[in-house]
Amino acid sequence: MGPRNRLLLWLLVGGPIAVFSLWAAFDNTRLYFVTLLNGLTLASLYFIVASGFTLVFGLMRNVNLAHGSLYLLGGYVGYVVAGITGWWVVALAVGFLAAALGGLLMQVLILRHMQGQELRQTMVTIGLSIVIADILLWIFTGQVHQLEAPEWLQGPIRGIPLINAYSAYRLSLLGFGIAIGIGLWWLLNRTRVGMMIRAGVDDRGMLAASGINVNRVFAITFALGAGLAGFGGVIGAVELSMVPGEDTRLLLVSLIVVIVGGMGSVPGAAIGAVILGLAETYGLAYAPTYSVVFTFVILILVLAFRPRGIMGGKG
Amino acid sequence: MSAAQWRRAMSTGLAGAAPRVPVGRTAAPSPAPAADPFAHSDAPRWLKHLWRTLAPRHVFTALLVLIFPFVATPFFTFQVASQSLVLGLIALSLTFLAGYGGMVSLAQMTVAGIAGYTMAVLGTSSSPEISLGWPWWVAVPAAVLLATVCSALIGWLSVRTEGIYTIMITLAIGVAFYYIVLQNYSVFNGFQGLRELKPPTVFGVQWRDPLPFYFLCLFWAGAGYFLVRYVVRAPFGIALQGIRDNPRRMEALGYGVVAHRVAAYALSGLLAAVAGILLAWYNALMTPGSVGTGWLINILVIAVLGGMKHPIGAFLGALVFVLLQTFAIDVIDRERFNLVIGTVFLAIVLFSPDGLLGLWAKLRSRLSPTQAMTSPQRRQP
Secondary structure (H helix, E strand, C coil): CCHHHHHHHHHHHHHHHHHHHHHHHHHCHHHHHHHHHHHHHHHHHHHHHHHHHHHHHHHHCCCCCCHHHHHHHHHHHHHHHHHHHCCHHHHHHHHHHHHHHHHHHHHHHHHHHHCCCHHHHHHHHHHHHHHHHHHHHHHHCCCCECCCCCHHHCCEEEEECCCEEEEHHHHHHHHHHHHHHHHHHHHHHHCHHHHHHHHHHHCHHHHHHCCCCHHHHHHHHHHHHHHHHHHHHHHHHHHCCECCCHHHHHHHHHHHHHHHHCCCCHHHHHHHHHHHHHHHHHHHHHCHHHHHHHHHHHHHHHHHHCCCCCCCCCC | CCHHHHHHHHHCCHHHHCCCCCHHHHHCCCCCHHHCCCCCCCCCHHHHHHHHHCCHHHHHHHHHHHHHHHHCCHHHHHHHHHHHHHHHHHHHHHHHHHHHHCCCCCCHHHHHHHHHHHHHHHCCCCCCCCCCCCCHHHHHHHHHHHHHHHHHHHHHHHCCCCCHHHHHHHHHHHHHHHHHHHHCCCCCCHHHCEECCCCCEECCEECCCHHHHHHHHHHHHHHHHHHHHHHCCCHHHHHHHHHHHCHHHHHHCCCCHHHHHHHHHHHHHHHHHHHHHHHHHHHCEECHHHHCHHHHHHHHHHHHHHCCCCCHHHHHHHHHHHHHHHHHHHHCCHHHHHHHHHHHHHHHHHHCCCHHHHHHHHHHHHHCCCCCCCCCCCCCC
16 A cells, blocks of 8 residues: 555544544543443443453463353352452452463363364354353343442542543543553563463464474463453443343454454554454434444544554465 | 367266265165066156156155144244255355355345345335345346356355455455445435335245245246256256366366366356345344354355255255254253254364265164165265
């Protein structure tokens, strides 16, 4: 793509958004900025869930379609634990661990034995997602479960310029997202395991040939990716509440974030999550019946112009 | 070798050695030439062809599906047989795409849903403020056409990337379509959906009565089946299988890989669209639930259950699926159908990736070791 084409694309995409932003910011300043914040906090949740998905995909070429089920599993486990202990932070940790354990079992017991058969692995995860979703429905029924935010995060924060007050919990999501992002960056770029994962993404065979136990790297990555889904589940259990069907929604979110951002790239997942989060909240605020259409249009535009996603390389 | 020559060579000499030889076909012992009464007569070609390829089991199956509705109860004819045929036709579109084109699309139910919704919007339904009320002979072809075009577009979007990406992209498109019809009330009537979709009364026949509806489904399922059987042996189908096995080589030979793939999507879309119309008539309604994730995946389950190595697998899988849906829930809890189907699907994927047809082939080869069941074929990824 030449520089002129790129400029044209920026104008074509950025122009309408800039015009809309100007109009909306002057028309109803508070609504515009609250929506912006809503979008960014939602994007944090999306990023946490989707980064696990993209991590697993990047290393193992494994499309884990049970990712949404792991999200829901983490959420329900967190709900139970919070009910017993009364500590939200403990629920967060246990939700992470439960989903990580689930992912580890999936990888070690089943997926390891069909290495390289991508389609078969994907189908196994589909089967697992059906089974897990139905077992969760069996145990927790179809009722809406909602986790309460911990006391120190309840209530609004007042005195913010332009928007007056905003939910403390939602704002904390932003912090969680950024923390997870920095943590992942640190893990991938500054630790030995991260080095192995990055090497594995580039060339799995070479990594194995240089004496690394690839199976262990795979197991760690899968557990981490699944754990992030569970972590997101506990966070989302407060924000979005848990019902059967949320697994599909978060799976769709992960898919779109990863397709838009670039498959296997953690920064791509961040970009994709921000785009999707903003599109969804602005859509809901300004054109409720068509909000999903925006998501859809973004998906199609990216696929049409950058089939491998915004941050996607040659794959 | 030019593309045309290659095509000719593929369709004549090499067709038999094509990577995928249908399972049933290899097993059929070819009749001895001496027993062929048409060998030297000047009977029409189609009669000769029929004599050579027809085996007793074909005749048996044909008789079975024709006589079945007259002996079975209306419940079986409508709920079990018709539903199996319709779902089988949708699964067939996936079998064609995945088995012969190597592209596993999860959006086949979406294409069927687009056809159903388009027919509901253009034709008549219980929501007169939405439905335009066009006559069926305009609405139905328009719906099929639109769904086919949409399928080609979905194909064009997803074939730009390869392999495992296809399943992600098609799933994303399918689920996004579900949320669109769920949220939009002005065209799709949201959660309520569009109701009272009745097949028209043509030639004085009530087409939704069990018997006529069964034969309607049988006709279109049969048409789809034989179309796929024909296409996979035609030059286009052979080229498609070549692309499945080695896209780069086919590209080097001068084939338009993207064009072939998009055309495959369009053809599979046509099958799914016809089935989508039938499904809308069967349910008499279109709701977001009918294009939800559950059904997107169920189509894959059906196709994998039956086996993707032969078109008949789709219908076999659909029959098993519908029987499970109808009767397995009597044995265990009614609510736990998903657990049953999920477990069955997992078992099939884990232990017999070629589905029930694969099991059948294994069984036969074990019982009669002299007949080689396996042809030298690539392992389907």
